[in-house]
Amino acid sequence: MIIWTLLAIVFLHPFVYWKFSHLTKDDLTWMEPYEEWDTVLFSSPSGMDTLVVKEKPLYNSYWPFVKNEGEGNDYTANSSFQYDIKHDGKSVNGWSAIRKEHDGRLSLVFWLHRRRQAIEDAQNVRYCSIKIGKSVYDDAIRIDGSNSQNFSEEKITNEYFIWSKSKGLLQYKYLNGEVYTFYKKIPRKK
Numbered sequence: 001m002i003i004w005t006l007l008a009i010v011f012l013h014p015f016v017y018w019k020f021s022h023l024t025k026d027d028l029t030w031m032e033p034y035e036e037w038d039t040v041l042f043s044s045p046s047g048m049d050t051l052v053v054k055e056k057p058l059y060n061s062y063w064p065f066v067k068n069e070g071e072g073n074d075y076t077a078n079s080s081f082q083y084d085i086k087h088d089g090k091s092v093n094g095w096s097a098i099r100k101e102h103d104g105r106l107s108l109v110f111w112l113h114r115r116r117q118a119i120e121d122a123q124n125v126r127y128c129s130i131k132i133g134k135s136v137y138d139d140a141i142r143i144d145g146s147n148s149q150n151f152s153e154e155k156i157t158n159e160y161f162i163w164s165k166s167k168g169l170l171q172y173k174y175l176n177g178e179v180y181t182f183y184k185k186i187p188r189k190k
Contacts, residue, residue, distance in 0.1 A: 019074040021100040023060045030098045030108065030122075031056070031079045033168030037188035040169065042085075042180040049180050051094070051169065055082040074102065081168075085112075092174070096163065098122075110143050112161045113174060117141075117148035130162055132170055132182055139165040 034040070040051040058079040080097035095111040106122040119125055119141075130140045144160035161172035171181045 019102050020062075021075065021077045021102050021104075022062065023058075023077045023079065023098065023100050023106075027098060027100060027106050027122075028060075028079070030096075030165055031058070031081070033164075033166065034081055034083075034185075035188055039186040039188075041183040041186070042169075042172070043183040044178045044180045046178060047088075048183070050086045051083050052086070053081055053083045056080070076100065076102065080109075088176075094169070096168075110141070110148075110161075110163050112143075112169075112172060114151045115143060115148055115159060115161065116151060117143045127165075128162075130164075130170060137164045137167060137170060140170060141165075 034053045034056065036053055036056045038053045040053075042049040042051065056079070059075075060077045060079070061075070076099060078097060078099040080095060083094045085092040085094060092113045093111075094113070095109070097109045099107045099109075101107060105120065108119040108122050108125070110117045125141060127138060128140050128142050129136060129138045130142075131137075141163050142160055143163065145158070150159075158177070159172075159174050161174065162170045164170050167182065169182065171179060173179045
């Protein structure tokens with residue numbers, strides 16, 4: 001019996017994760033605003049932008065025998081949104097992700113066009129309150145020149161975007177300097 005156990009360990013070692021992280025229900029709240037192929041409209045005085053969610057992968061398995069995307073023998077749970085915003089015939093890329101570290105920290109990444117912010121520990125997020133129409137969001141993060149990087153050769157400092165844990169992208173000032181604000185979400189057709 002011991003020999004079979006040792007042989008099983010030796011044989012299965014490359015196919016088994018030894019360290020796991022898992023996203024909790026609260027962690028996944030960051031991923032609830034959108035589903036794949038949702039459409040979100042943003043308005044400004046000069047027109048409308050359209051956001052389309054292209055992908056929403058989730059890696060949060062409890063099954064240790066599947067090698068799909070861990071790092072070596074470590075399984076790091078994560079999820080993300082990938083989306084495009086259509087603006088004046090052009091496409092602006094966006095990406096937001098969560099990742100549960102093995103020490104229990106939840107890290108967040110927000111990236112819109114060339115502005116990126118990474119938060120290593122979501123428990124230390126500094127939320128702001130923003131009012132849009134009649135709704136107030138107390139779970140918003142403003143991502144601007146004071147707390148993020150711009151991966152552009154241009155020195156753009158007055159751009160920003162605001163992300164809400166419960167609602168997703170709320171507002172952005174980008175491209176032409178105008179402010180685009182959440183107008184409505186059109187859920188995907190099921």
